Amino acid sequence: xxxxxxxxxxxxxxxxxxxxxxxxxxxxxxxxxxxxxxxxxxxxxxxxxxxxxxxxxxxxxxxxxxxxxxxxxxxxxxxxxxxxxxxxxxxxxxxxxxxxxxxxxxxxxxxxx
Amino acid sequence: xxxxxxxxxxxxxxxxxxxxxxxxxxxxxxxxxxxxxxxxxxxxxxxxxxxxxxxxxxxxxxxxxxxxxxxxxxxxxxxxxxxxxxxxxxxxxxxxxxxxxxxxxxxxxxxxxxx
Numbered sequence: 389x390x391x392x393x394x395x396x397x398x399x400x401x402x403x404x405x406x407x408x409x410x411x412x413x414x415x416x417x418x419x420x421x422x423x424x425x426x427x428x429x430x431x432x433x434x435x436x437x438x439x440x441x442x443x444x445x446x447x448x449x450x451x452x453x454x455x456x457x458x459x460x461x462x463x464x465x466x467x468x469x470x471x472x473x474x475x476x477x478x479x480x481x482x483x484x485x486x487x488x489x490x491x492x493x494x495x496x497x498x499x500x501x
Numbered sequence: 502x503x504x505x506x507x508x509x510x511x512x513x514x515x516x517x518x519x520x521x522x523x524x525x526x527x528x529x530x531x532x533x534x535x536x537x538x539x540x541x542x543x544x545x546x547x548x549x550x551x552x553x554x555x556x557x558x559x560x561x562x563x564x565x566x567x568x569x570x571x572x573x574x575x576x577x578x579x580x581x582x583x584x585x586x587x588x589x590x591x592x593x594x595x596x597x598x599x600x601x602x603x604x605x606x607x608x609x610x611x612x613x614x615x616x
Contacts, residue, residue, distance in 0.1 A: 396541060420603045429589070431505075432544075432607050437604060486534060487557070492543055
């Protein structure tokens with residue numbers, strides 16, 4: 389069983405829809421959870437950073453962590469064509485630092501105008 | 502503007518050739534990283550360096566080498582021993598200190614292809 393599972397997509401939704409992106413994981417030691425957005429042939433950029441369980445909101449983006457289910461989500465409200473990108477989840481255990489990060493394979497999201 | 506600069510954007514390697522990918526940062530970050538990204542794959546860690554003159558192997562270090570002679574620079578050499586080098590290579594750095602060390606800042610990447 390892979391440590392982090394993420395559906396590669398593509399996920400295609402109409403403009404204005406609410407998007408839900410998800411990752412599941414198996415390592416119960418993971419405490420730090422991140423979402424990165426990557427445009428084609430560009431480097432990923434950090435969108436959301438969450439420690440332990442709960443929700444975090446930033447503008448149209450909401451990150452949710454459910455440690456009991458080992459499941460994290462990223463919601464995008466009022467989706468725009470500019471949100472079309474690959475979204476990578478990443479997570480690590482305490483003390484691991486960035487060298488201990490485990491990435492999902494990424495979900496390719498397409499927002500149709 | 503502070504950031505990470507990778508060059509070149511595209512690189513071609515001939516059989517048996519070593520090639521070097523450049524990574525420079527002006528963020529004053531201590532830690533730097535090299536990742537490899539293949540289509541449909543997650544990011545895989547090649548090498549990382551927490552301080553100058555020190556570096557550690559990541560999950561897929563075979564066929565690669567690095568140096569860290571300056572804080573700002575962390576070049577990656579893809580040697581002829583790497584038999585499948587075609588991939589998108591990403592350099593990153595992270596914030597120093599006990600908190601937020603997991604947050605990575607990435608360069609724009611180098612696409613390496615084999616001729």
